[in-house]
Amino acid sequence: MLEVISGWWSWWWDASNEGEKVIRSVLTIVVTITTVFCLLWNIDKKSKKAMAPLPPGPKGLPLIGYLPFLGTFLHKKFTELAGKYGSIYKLWLGNKLCIVISSPSLAKEVFRDKDAIFANRDPPIASRIASYGGNDIAWSSYGPEWKKMRKVFVREMLSKGTLDACYPMRKQEVQNAIRGVYEKAGNPVDFGELVFEIIANAINSMLCGGTVKGEKWISFVSEFRKLAEELMVLQGKPNVSDLFPVLGRFDLQGVERQTKRILSSFDQVLTSVIEQHLNTGPNVEKSERTKNFLQILLDLNKHGDAETSITTNQLKSLLLDIVVGGTDTTSTTLEWTMAELMLHQEIMEKVYQELDEVVGHSNVVEEFHLPNLQLLNAVMKETLRLHPALPLSVPHISSQFCTLGGYTIPKGSTVFLNVNAIHKDPVLWDNALEFRPERFLNKDSGSFDYSGNNFQYLPFGSGRRICPGVPLAERMFMFILASLLHSFEWKLLNGTEVELSDKFGIVVKKKNPLLLIAKPRLSNFDLY
Ligand code: HEM
DSSP states (O other), X not given: OHHHHHHHHHHHHOOSSHHHHHHHHHHHHHHHHHHHHHHHHHHHHHHHHHSOOOOOXXXXXXXXXXXXXXXXXXXXXXXXXXXXXXXXXXEEETTEEEEEEOSHHHHHIIIIITTTTTOBOOOOHHHHXXXXXXXSSSSSOSSHHHHHHHHIIIIIISSHXXXXXXXXXXXXXXXXXXXXXXXXXXXEEEHHHHHHHXXXXXXXXXXXTXXXXXHHHHHHHHHHHHHHHHHHHHHHSOOHHHHOGGGGGGOTTSHHHHHXXXXXXXXXXXXXXXXXXXXXXXXXXXXXXXTSHHHHHHHHHHHOOTTTOOOHHHHHHHHHHHHHHHHHHHHHHHHHHHHHHHHOHHHHHHHHXXXXXXXXXXXXXXXGGGGGOHHHHHHHHHHHHHSOSSTTOSOEEOSSOEEETTEEEOTTOEEEEOHHHHHTOTTTSXXXXXXXXXXXXXXXXXXXXXXXXXXXXXXXXXXXXXXXXXXXXXXXXXXXXXXXXXXXXXXXXXXXXXXXXXXXXXXXXXXXXXXXXXXXXXXXXXXX
């Protein structure tokens, strides 16, 4: 065949002199290159035609995109835009392409069908610094180190055995708080502050297991709380350096500087707690020592095998994940719940009735009562539906080019799950904006658990990155609320009323404090 083709073209190379040969060679090269170029251009045009488009979305300004139009309530703006552009849309924030999804079917596509593609994170600068360079669970890239730490977290620290063993510490903190409220009965209580304090104390107690005591312990707790709160604010703040990485080195808003300062204070506290623990550790019974998270992590740091050993930075950032990830989320949810119960006294009455039946007036609440408090459980679920602590979850990143809902999603896009919109969609929920815990009590409500399999209800996310703190969050929430309600009758401070406005941050909190008066309701004062 080649012989036949070269035979046809033999006349072309049959030039009479050298000059003609050169001209014919140059012509051959030019014609070949042009032909190849035209062919490739045609193929590219055709493949572009075949490629799905990017999702629709609002137009922004050159360079900065939609940034100036976002306002301060990101979750509300995102829900409003979903009304206009549908359940999947895009917007540019600086040079970041953001995709917002707001339907159960798209959530399923992201978190089940294409879970591995969307399991990555792109931490903002503040979070990268605060997690010792992405060394924790929440901000590390999807890969072997993340898998290892998650395994340690779920199997070692938050296993049923460890959580059962830590129960006396949680109980002690709740009892201390109840005694404090009892002693100041009649004085106004800032409910949000009260529950934040209980959770911070309980978490810190579970972390160090009481090896740090006295004055040192008190200053440690208050220092930790202050730093954790500051860190939350910095992580929620839009940072120009994140949206325009070329400007990163100027740190125009000082976020990097401030986060480094906080991390260094945190690090001093953590280092001193670890040293204190190592010094007192040998005097504490081994059975006692294995009950706290820090001891579990120190054991893995020193003696872990290839599958479980962790570095000192990973140890510290895991501790921060529990403190920062667990405190604000759970206490904020408790405050919203109490606000809704104060507004719905008929439901509050039923909750009291349930507590009296299950716990009785001559006992204190114990964790073994919790599975029988079904109405209270439904109240918690309804609060997480109407006031999800993370209404936009934690953003995921696409680690490769793919399609979603028929649209093209380029590699590196930031994907927001609009939990807020899904939880309030009137097509999915009857009387979607009303607080009706009974919706979680009917026969189908079993499917509304936190496993992330019901894509209509995702307060803890779904897929590989689903919140690993659920078992602790659920226990603390139920135990604290049941204990505070069982011990006291709560009334609004005279002259105040309940309102439900919120303020946006990485965790969406109640804007105004909920000020209440507690009146003891148990006749046996020894129970306080
Ligand atoms: C009411 C309480 C809580 C809520 C509503 C909540 C919600 C969430 C959500 C929505 C995510 C993101 C899931 C995703 O990316 O798809 C998350 C992640 C996470 N949460 Fe929670 N959380 C709560 C309590 C806790 C507690 C108590 C802890 C620790 C003990 C915790 C530790 C974490 C960690 C480490 C991650 C990152 C997981 C990963 O990236 O693999 N959370 N949480």
